[in-house]
Amino acid sequence: GLAFVDTPGVGGLGQPHLSATLGLLPDADALLMVSDTSQEFTAPELTFIRQAVEICPVATIVATKADLYPHWREIVAANSAHLQRARVTTPVTPVSSALRTHALALNDKELNDESNFPAIIKFLTDKVLSRENDRIKDEVVTEIHAAAEHLMLAVSTELAAINDPDTIEHIKAELERKKDDAQNALQQNALWQQVLGDGIADLTADVDHDLRNRFRNITAHTERIIDGCDPTQHWAEIGAELENVVATAVGDNFVWAHQRAEALAAEVARNFVEAGLDSVELAEIKARDMGGGLGEFNPVARLESEPIRAGHKVITGMRGSYGGMVMFGMLTSLAGLGMFNPLSLGAGLVLGRKAYKEDMENRMLRVRGEAKMNVRRFVDDVSFAVGKESRDRLRNIQRHLRDHYRGIANQITRSLNESLQATMAAAQIEAGERDNRVRELERQLNILRQVVDNAVKLTPALAQ
Template identity: 30%
Template sequence: MGGDVEHVLAAIARAAERHDRPDLRTRVEVAQARLADPACRVVVCGEFKKGKSSLVNALLGARVCATDADVATAIPTYVRYGERLEAHVLDEESPGSSRGAAVGAAELDTVATGHAGPSARALEIRLPRELLAGGLVLVDTPGISGGLASTHAGIALRALAVADVLVFVTDAGAELGAAEIEFLTQAAALCPVVLGAVTRVDLYPQWRRIVAADAEHLAAAGLSIDLFPLSAPLRHHGLREGDRELLLESGYPQLTARLAAEQTGVVGSGGASAAAVGASVVGQLVAELTAQRRGLDADPAAQEQRQAWARAREQASDLRTAGSRWQQVLFDRMADLGAEVEMDLTVRIRALRREASERIAQMPPARLAADLGPWLQQRTTELLLDHQSVARTHADDVADAVAEQFGSAAAELRRGLDLGGDEPGAVRDIAFAPTGSASASRLDMGLVALRGGSAGAMITHAAGLVLGLAFPVVLPAALVLSTVLAGKSWQSAQKAQLRALRADTDRAVAGYLEEVDTAARKDTRDAVRRLQRRLRETFSARASELFTTATRSAESLSTSMTGNDEARATRRAELDSELDALRSLQREVGALLTDLLPVPA
């Protein structure tokens, strides 16, 4: 099906070139480029040392991710197709970011495990593998020990924000824990497809019982996740020996087949989007040539048609102006969006600040170091996930509102141009970028040094000096009073010390949340600006196309009404032939859309 879409798009691009429509040809070429480089991102994540990197290596039949017992993946590693093995550092945690320095094969482990310096934010590896040739991208993420409380949970969740499939890795040594179930619950809300991989089944005889128990835990949490028992050693041994039975027993062929099926679905959705672009472009070409053909017939209604095209040109011109209704809706709704998401973040940060203060006041001092840090990290991750969800919902509402207003303003124009209705999926590919998830590494929740002890010693010492003046006379009373005062002094010192400890911890939490707020607010503002620019550029380009089509059609209609009979007859034959070809393309792309678009339930 993908090849059919490519063939039709190529024919439509040639038609746009023949009719001197570089704007429409550029639009088709962009769709062709997206179709030629499909990407199905499969994010592999799980707790530390559960076999994530071994799973990636086993899928590819090559050691591209570090798997030594004393090292662990520290930055995301993106593995995609390439004609030869090569690796580069990425400036940001995404496969589309700019590529930095090349990395040699001997240095891969050093970079992936975080020993290449803080500038290495991610690693991209390319190699020739059939599994990757269709656009599959495997993403190996750092371990998330502790679930949402993990300092690496934010990295995994950022990767999930653009993932098509999540493969959550656990092993057959133990059942899924509460932290893993909690993470999967959050991840399932971000990723459309979640699969479970139970590794190391060759090491644990009780693996079937573990898989069954994991399935029960997932079902109890309301999660529908297919589990794949896997053995990397069996996979590698089967590949070396060419033993098909060992390969099947390893479980990897089943997982590979499922990933291939998911990839086909992702590529199919890209094909539908590309076909929709083709339908829109060929519709405008047909409208323009139809106007020329009507003018050649000397139809008495041609004058009325020419006036209709002139009105369509004015309507299209209005759509291009900054004062058009859809532009006003975009400006107003984006201003509202910015205010709403910023207020949402402010309210959430303040609520977490109060919650943390209450927890600090109630928590035993000895537990501050052990409990507060992980709790705060988890709550921060949950906060940013909820904020991201709210921001995305508002962004979708804005995109829908602008699309509706643009469509309403252009409805009469589209009918006049006979473009064949709305373009499916015109705005649905506009994604709202996720906000960043700040790390808790800067928050030091260790116990502060004892304070107030010196002050307590000074108070006790001063009382002793005063009482010592009367020592020969009132020795018994002095001893009792000294003991009482020392006890009260020690209690006071302990309370002061505790107050100081909690005050310092509270200030540390406030500083951490201020950093989280600053980073998240910047990411949100950047995302809002990107969305506004994307919507403006998308609809402005469509308005310009409609204006060009209306202008050229009106001019063609006027020109066609002049000239001698012989020239008109020759031009009529040319247009009939070209319209037949374009309408054939129109029917072909329409049939593709029917096959590619999902059937409404």
């Protein structure tokens, strides 16, 4: 059966749920991205689609409410163009749930086809269910293929030793060499393990530096925005944009780390082969092996300062102007003028304006400082949580690669030990038993070859 997970939306003004949604994708076999046909993709939606298909490539975009908006065809075409420019090959499937409901109620096949729901069912059947069945089949066939090849090694070496007794010493020497190579690969100081350790250390440092660099740029950009406006008037927009770009940066960092981990797995495999082991299965780095703990972030803290009101502006101006009028009124009263005269009133207006301007500037500096502190606190909280999760993911990758290649080395060592024992037994076989043993080994070898050939036919990737 199928299990569906309905995640929070990611296309609004702020998308604090994007990271949580992205963290669920490693455990998903397929992605259904739902976006109605009322408008074209937003920038957050395109960003999410780009990140999501790199982690979960089996995906389709469901354009809903095709019955509600008469221009849905233009919207679908525009969205397809956006995806093409972003180099995303995910198809767009327009559907109408209203038509689907009527079709089921009326048992109308034509109306059901018009709703385009059969396209979604076909996607789930062909791309999800059959893909899961194919994956299980490939895993079983691969295991059978590997077991047959290891058995062929023991049978073929024993058969060669019986057919050509003069080459027994040469065969034993070759098997001993391969056995030593396999055992050397199991040592803690093996080259591939050094490459793995150094690669993980470099990857951890690079991923951490990439994340810090993204956050530094985000913080600097947000602070420039704060310096150019009154944060109390635009804090909601600033906070939404900050949550948006931080979530995007975390997602990009996660995807980049996954790609680098795959490259590291290939590099370790090359060194493993260079250590002398012939048949090495490349470790598959699944996104779920990296963990998916990109939890939901707490939103940006509220700005405590409130927008200044007209009454406060009037009181601030009056406070400054009153002191100016009194001071200049007392000076001009010595010259025989009254306390309130044109000079004292003018001085009061000038000083009142100056006091008002200074108060506004001080207040703006204080508000902007508080806004920047909230931004830095939010980015620091996200960096602290994501940094820990990132290090945990990379440690899981290291353990996964280490266990994978250790298992291969152990398996090869066992096969070589069995081959050595078979070779030594072949050297001691009596002449009368030789023909019977040759026939039995040839029969076994023929069966194993058929198993290997059939496995390759069922899974062509094994031929590589």
